[in-house]
Amino acid sequence: xxxxxxxxxxxxxxxxxxxxxxxxxxxxxxxxxxxxxxxxxxxxxxxxxxxxxxxxxxxxxxxxxxxxxxxxxxxxxxxxxxxxxxxxxxxxxxxxxxxxxxxxxxxxxxxxxxxxxxxxxxxxxxxxxxxxxxxxxxxxxxxxxxxxxxxxxxxxxxxxxxxxxxxxxxxxxxxxxxxxxxxxxxxxxxxxxxxxxxxxxxxxxxxxxxxxxxxxxxxxxxxxxxxxxxxxxxxxxxxxxxxxxxxxxxxxxxxxxxxxxxxxxxxxxxxxxxxxxxxxxxxxxxxxxxxxxxxxxxxxxxxxxxxxxxxxxxxxxxxxxxxxxxxxxxxxxxxxxxxxxxxxxxxxxxxxxxxxxxxxxxxxxxxxxxxxxxxxxxxxx
Amino acid sequence: xxxxxxxxxxxxxxxxxxxxxxxxxxxxxxxxxxxxxxxxxxxxxxxxxxxxxxxxxxxxxxxxxxxxxxxxxxxxxxxxxxxxxxxxxxxxxxxxxxxxxxxxxxxxxxxxxxxxxxxxxxxxxxxxxxxxxxxxxxxxxxxxxxxxxxxxxxxxxxxxxxxxxxxxxxxxxxxxxxxxxxxxxxxxxxxxxxxxxxxxxxxxxxxxxxxxxxxxxxxxxxxxxxxxxxxxxxxxxxxxxxxxxxxxxxxxxxxxxxxxxxxxxxxxxxxxxxxxxxxxxxxxxxxxxxxxxxxxxxxxxxxxxxxxxxxxxxxxxxxxxxxxxxxxxxxxxxxxxxxxxxxxxxxxxxxxxxxxxxxxxxxxxxxxxxxxxxxxxxxxxxxxxxxxxxxxxxxxxxxxxxxxxxxxxxxxxxxxxxxxxxxxxxxxxxxxxxxxxxxxxxxxxxxxxxxxxxxxxxxxxxxxxxxxxxxxxxxxxxxxxxxxxxxxxxxxxxxxxxxx
Numbered sequence: 031x032x033x034x035x036x037x038x039x040x041x042x043x044x045x046x047x048x049x050x051x052x053x054x055x056x057x058x059x060x061x062x063x064x065x066x067x068x069x070x071x072x073x074x075x076x077x078x079x080x081x082x083x084x085x086x087x088x089x090x091x092x093x094x095x096x097x098x099x100x101x102x103x104x105x106x107x108x109x110x111x112x113x114x115x116x117x118x119x120x121x122x123x124x125x126x127x128x129x130x131x132x133x134x135x136x137x138x139x140x141x142x143x144x145x146x147x148x149x150x151x152x153x154x155x156x157x158x159x160x161x162x163x164x165x166x167x168x169x170x171x172x173x174x175x176x177x178x179x180x181x182x183x184x185x186x187x188x189x190x191x192x193x194x195x196x197x198x199x200x201x202x203x204x205x206x207x208x209x210x211x212x213x214x215x216x217x218x219x220x221x222x223x224x225x226x227x228x229x230x231x232x233x234x235x236x237x238x239x240x241x242x243x244x245x246x247x248x249x250x251x252x253x254x255x256x257x258x259x260x261x262x263x264x265x266x267x268x269x270x271x272x273x274x275x276x277x278x279x280x281x282x283x284x285x286x287x288x289x290x291x292x293x294x295x296x297x298x299x300x301x302x303x304x305x306x307x308x309x310x311x312x313x314x315x316x317x318x319x320x321x322x323x324x325x326x327x328x329x330x331x332x333x334x335x336x337x338x339x340x341x342x343x344x345x346x347x348x349x350x351x352x353x354x355x356x357x358x359x360x361x362x363x364x365x366x367x368x369x370x371x372x373x374x375x376x377x378x379x380x381x382x383x384x385x386x387x388x389x390x391x392x393x394x395x396x397x398x399x400x401x402x403x404x405x406x407x408x409x410x411x
Numbered sequence: 412x413x414x415x416x417x418x419x420x421x422x423x424x425x426x427x428x429x430x431x432x433x434x435x436x437x438x439x440x441x442x443x444x445x446x447x448x449x450x451x452x453x454x455x456x457x458x459x460x461x462x463x464x465x466x467x468x469x470x471x472x473x474x475x476x477x478x479x480x481x482x483x484x485x486x487x488x489x490x491x492x493x494x495x496x497x498x499x500x501x502x503x504x505x506x507x508x509x510x511x512x513x514x515x516x517x518x519x520x521x522x523x524x525x526x527x528x529x530x531x532x533x534x535x536x537x538x539x540x541x542x543x544x545x546x547x548x549x550x551x552x553x554x555x556x557x558x559x560x561x562x563x564x565x566x567x568x569x570x571x572x573x574x575x576x577x578x579x580x581x582x583x584x585x586x587x588x589x590x591x592x593x594x595x596x597x598x599x600x601x602x603x604x605x606x607x608x609x610x611x612x613x614x615x616x617x618x619x620x621x622x623x624x625x626x627x628x629x630x631x632x633x634x635x636x637x638x639x640x641x642x643x644x645x646x647x648x649x650x651x652x653x654x655x656x657x658x659x660x661x662x663x664x665x666x667x668x669x670x671x672x673x674x675x676x677x678x679x680x681x682x683x684x685x686x687x688x689x690x691x692x693x694x695x696x697x698x699x700x701x702x703x704x705x706x707x708x709x710x711x712x713x714x715x716x717x718x719x720x721x722x723x724x725x726x727x728x729x730x731x732x733x734x735x736x737x738x739x740x741x742x743x744x745x746x747x748x749x750x751x752x753x754x755x756x757x758x759x760x761x762x763x764x765x766x767x768x769x770x771x772x773x774x775x776x777x778x779x780x781x782x783x784x785x786x787x788x789x790x791x792x793x794x795x796x797x798x799x800x801x802x803x804x805x806x807x808x809x810x811x812x813x814x815x816x817x818x819x820x821x822x823x824x825x826x827x828x829x830x831x832x833x834x835x836x837x838x839x840x841x842x843x844x845x846x847x848x849x850x851x852x853x854x855x856x857x858x859x860x861x862x863x864x865x866x867x868x869x870x871x872x873x874x875x876x877x878x879x880x881x882x883x884x885x886x887x888x889x890x891x892x893x894x895x896x897x898x899x900x901x902x903x904x905x906x907x908x909x910x911x
Contacts, residue, residue: 250884253882256888285557301547320553321567
């Protein structure tokens, strides 16, 4: 029997209430670019955060190690690092291990150690489960069992950089202006109301290559979390946003639902709208809500969810948090405020605010995927 | 034998107000009021009064006051009046003490120690007068996941699902225990409000088959009135293993209550006692239960969810898990405050556990085993208001049953005399002189009004919590806090202390 009462959050918090700025950008042609403009854009929404959390996710940044899981892990102590590395060496073939490069920044005080490990999951060790599931299990173990260690991200050819500070400062600290090039970036500036300044609690939240940046409060968190716990996810971090990452991982990777369907689970139409749909669609939507009602994200939110080759923007179904979409050529922008998009791309082809619950999906154009695999199945769906 | 029992109530008749109309005489089914023709005066036999207030409600001049008989015993914490009087009754009758309704003892009511959350600043509350607010709930087994294909859309075929528009259903009360007019009131109200009512174990009268879409039919140990049409007309079939008011024992409808119509519906001879055995004699184990579950599914071609109802007892969590694995699509837990038409008093008041604790432990256990979605969870036993309903849902219930609350809506004053068959309100009786006191049209209206009122209140509370669909509260115990509970109680309920 599964022990669902395992306490794993060092701060004993179930949920931290936060307001925020969110930003996402993708070059759908697959061209890779630095984080410089992303940092300018998120800095433009400085007042939406309060300096207690900022972070970015970048996709396509490790082309030389694209086939390995890139684990970004923070350590609060050397003992934690030693214990985690012992676990990693037992669990994986570690291809490369190094500290994530940083540069001093006056606003960044007492940062933890952040290292990255490129690892390969040995099929024998996976023992019948997929390599992805195996990685998730190891990540859950590090987060719940190893002291002073937290996994920022664990996907291939991507990484999460985050910490306590304004996102532009965190970005500078991790040298994101020029050290990395990615085809997709998401960013987050945080305004937590009761954070204790823990680096693990900043956004983006991530599992495998899924990342989530989130503005809002998930009032359904309690049941979202209990539902996910049934599937082996343990909510270890200090925020409600984590459930979004796990929900998307469960629905897309493990249950094989396309992203558009996942959006309908997280922000479903009202029953009265469903009853007016054509027969097949009505049956489909009814079934979605009947089966996945516990994953409905209720309460005000706007999120940008990304993974390999895809980025999605979504608000709650009565749109209690802002989200604006901009398009310019191959570029797609998602932002809490239009001004942030205009700052880095003044002449947009198209700009609009999606209605509540309407997903906006940006995808790499076909044939330009950074790597093959799962994503090709998504194209069909 | 002279009875040593004192009168429970005194009847005060204001002579200035009384107009001698004899309404009280006609309304009282316990022969408390009588007309003394010699003196041309209406008088009372106070020892008969059971405090149902029928006379008070119908007295046109408000001439009547009923109060507790101010009979003080010498103070004694151990030998309280109830203990003394129970012994007196048994010394005179030599039998088990029977009673009606639910446990009236002072065991902790956990609903009163749970409080709800509301949104402030960081999260807007939602105004249900201006925004959609969804209460619809689907009962039935859900698959663990959905499979979709790009061409065919939905590949997974869902087991039967039943929608209710408000998460409150009418609990099992059998025809015979309550009158046909009460059954009709419940059936019509359920149809109008978009919820379900439950026949109880006494079969379904032919004239109520038209409400089949909103009917749960019960299959209990006596198998009264169970036949193919009965099963097929229903929306849900419920196997009754036990009942909160009398866990572990059967039932007994006295022959006097088995009228021609009851006899026809129950499929037993008129005037014979209807005895429900304590266990179902084809269910001595969990695998036997699975056989009956699937027999009923086979009989109805897998078109209806099959529910299994048990009394909440010490190991409910393990039992519930077995029930889900035995094929139950809905699990019903009936707590220690669950009511009855008749039960031995000692059992009603001492056997079983509070529904709040049973609910919390069953929901937690099913989640630990990863099978919570395989069955809906319905609880009953003393649900008094929409606050209890919403707390039950936050603890993990899909819906609740109300029995006593529905009867109160029809006029019941909870005088606990259901077992006598003399209900002055015309509810728990088959005496035709009394049953006509319930008009099904008015009865249905009162019940619909109650459900509407509760729905509005539930929507307001959901909006205050910042959610607009009931599934976002179901099992969401973070929205509850405990007040005045021990660490153990909080742990079992899975809620934090207020202030945490």
